[in-house]
Amino acid sequence: MTDLHPVRRALISVSDKTGMIDLAKALAGHGVELLSTGGSAQAMRDAGLDVKDVAEVTGFPEMMDGRVKTLHPVVHGGLLARRDNDGHVAAMEEHGIGEIDLLVVNLYPFEETVAKGADFDTCIENIDIGGPAMIRSAAKNHAFVNVVTDVEDYADLLAELDANGGQTTLALRQRLAQTAYARTAAYDTAVSTWMAGAIGADAPRRRSFAGSIAQTLRYGENPHQTASFYTDGTGRPGVATAVQHQGKELSYNNINDTDAAFELVAEFDPADSPAVAIIKHANPCGVAKGVTLLEAYRNAFDCDRTSAFGGIIAMNVPLDEETAKEITGIFTEVVIAPGASDAAKAVFAAKKNLRLLTTEGLPNTREGGLTYRQVAGGMLVQDNDNGYVGMDDLKVVTKVKPTAEQMDDLLFAWKVAKHVKSNAIVYVKDKATVGVGAGQMSRLDSALIAAKKAERMAEAMDLPEPLTKGSAVASDAFFPFADGLLEAAAAGATCVIQPGGSMRDDEVIAAADEAGIAMVFTGMRHFRH
Template sequence: MPSDLKRVNRALLSVSDKTGLIDFARALVERGVSLVSTGGTRKALADAGLPVLDVSEVTGFPEMMDGRVKTLHPKVHGGLLAVRANPEHQAAMLAHGIEAIDLLVVSLYPFEATVAKGASYDDCIENIDIGGPAMIRAAAKNHADVAVVVEPSDYAAVLADLAGNDGATTLTLRKRLAQKAYARTAAYDAAISNWFAATLCETAPAFRALGGVLAEPMRYGENPHQAAAFYRTPENRFGVATARQLQGKQLSYNNINDTDAAFECVAEFDPARTAAVVIVKHANPCGVAEGETLVEAYEKALACDPVSAFGGIVALNRTLDAEAAKKIVEIFTEVIIAPAATDDAAAIVAAKKNLRLLVTGGLPDPRAPGLMLRTVAGGFLAQGRDNAVVDDMELKVVTRRAPSAQELADLTFAFRVAKHVKSNAIVYAKGGATVGIGAGQMSRVDSSRIAAWKAAEAAKAAGLAHSLAKGSVVASDAFFPFADGLLAAAEAGATAVIQPGGSMRDDEVIKAADEAGLAMVFTGHRHFRH
């Protein structure tokens, strides 16, 4: 047998996920592999009529301390770590009665799932696996001799290797399994350390570990020359990562990024209060609206920028119904994402074979804490999610004129949207709908002018004589450093302004607002989004 092929004579199996376990173990036994196992795994194998040795019979020690100590023993780790071609290792095995373990199958205690279901602190601690990661790392280190499996999806590959190589595994497979094994323990430890940091309210731990599970490889990233893949993290949050794709072609990197932006924005609108629709293009909202129904909200959102909406992402805060589906599919749309969809709506969308329909089962909580990451050369930035919600802010009227009830409703609506527009962000709104959005400009006054121009263009598209900005309100994601941006809004027809405040020139800006007859409120909260 070639030296890179290693026959499997003995396997140790200890799994919390028993998917496919019995069939896999039975196939091993049929190949003459002897089985060693622990606790519930050993019982499952024995109940299935398979010959299996309890690990306590190997170590000479019973499982103890509620199962915390069972595999942490030289007869286990020696069997995994011994280099078969090393005479000293072989002599030590012989002297101490250690038998080689050629295949290790371990799925770890379900720590991530335990946290996700909101278990108590003590329950989470008890679901931290110790022996499993130790065995996995030992077997992976010694992959020249030992194969290690950490998830049931690799059972078939192991059996195929054994079948094709007279009961042996190839070095190629063992290397691939070892890489996955170390990645699994790294992700597991990352979940544990981040959970600890959260319980301690530690925002800047000395070491920040990251871990994710591959959701799918992607054809490419933002551009065709960039490799990419989509990973899921342990965070329990409704969204693209948890969604079921009911139909349509594979999502691209840009689709996922834009769809996430749209869904996070629409989640700002309580579905018990109002229907809401967000249309996103290149990660920026190009139309957002509330309505009595989804179709009403969609039509109002589309009117804000019908040109940019072509080929965009549509997010809804309620179940997609047939009426809304009929309207949305009238123009080319890349993705529709909603908490759910009726059968009739799904059938309507199905007529557009490339249109993706995602259902998430719920909306993400805009107030929930979370971690946001961005890479830089040689490192990464980590910050908490922007979970400030305008409904929780104390709005301060700073002008002589206070906003009317309708203006105030539109101001809070506009500030809700501005939170999700790239900075510098300016949002004009009227009647529970955006009418002009300026995003991502180096100057706030430029964002104001672009938003006003967008409002004028939308009016032309609708056949109206006056800009949609006339009689609107305006929101700014950060303070106006000078009065020019505010005056540009006034010139466009805005009557009221909402902004964080906090500029050295606040008095100058307030004076300009008073002179223009504008009502203005400060939120005290900034929403930069870069």
């Protein structure tokens, strides 16, 4: 392969015209002949540039509402011909095909069209055909041809032309080709994913996945692992869309935990009351609502002050000054909120390592979407866990019925349990977690650990008894035996929420009746592995 290769002729056809005129002027300054189509050609002419329309080169006008304009041997021959192959060179001479050394193409805005909620036919019309075909041709022939699909690469291209007298290096052409293939793959992914949803194909025979680089991370879960962060283009509010106002770069674990925290706190409607979630290793160590944000934070912190150290804090309303001052009382990794007051930002400014992220919105925890998880040799794909249980969905199965206050705490505990690693047990009192047991191999152990944490906090806060006394308890899946429920009752729980559905439901209900506690079934579980 030749390393340096000159750029004498360029074809520019872009949907996003950002930076196009400056690029074209710079290319013209290097003596590059400009070819173009439609609106791109007109914009360059309006800027005083000498540009030849592709239709002049092919001898065929654009037709079929622009569907056919670059799908022609003169275009693809100019992109695909190897300059070091005598047969290819002879074919170009015989058929009047000129070399195209640079292709600048970005595609019809299909993703944006879908995001706007356009109808089926409009989405179909925004599927680019000629663009991907040219990109793939140019990328295949990167030994000689430069292909640019991102505005971000204009500067690198021009820098190489300036440095090498109008030539580019093989290293640049290879990098541009890789980017180009990734772009067409992501584009096809967007089309196939949209179409699967549009036609109701829940499990299509083939599925593809794509992302755009947002950040190259210092390392992964551990220092010996390399890692990167990619966004999926959905625009779902959260860590992927957040603005970071201060603090050092987010790590792999920071991003994972911050996402878990924000998705959890979004379960609680800000119009109802402020809510705060404190996360450590993707599990909540404290969640609470309050009349004020400060009250919510304090109550969440009091669930497990030890685990909160070095944690992630998420809130469903903008951060205020009072709460910011309270947060700075302990070491915290990340704070994420829909917004933050200038006074709150000023408080955090003194803590240079504390990251503050704002999102200008909350994710909709009831909307659709897919989650992916890689396994050896494959990928698991499922719908988001957007299951919702309201008051009317609960079935009281015990002699004792929950009070209105208990029902509120039960539903609060249920929302939190959805975000706790299975097996999950969550104790709640007055709309605040008071004990969380996560990720244990038995539900009994989760109940024991959560109760033990509550006992430890009672000692630390000099309380007469653990706050699990008089609490509501949630289990993310059914109790297979009565032992877990009895442990919760021994810890002081007075009511229970669980899915039901065990072969031993009757035994568990009888145990609840004997203990004198209320229990409701949801008919839905929330495993989180």
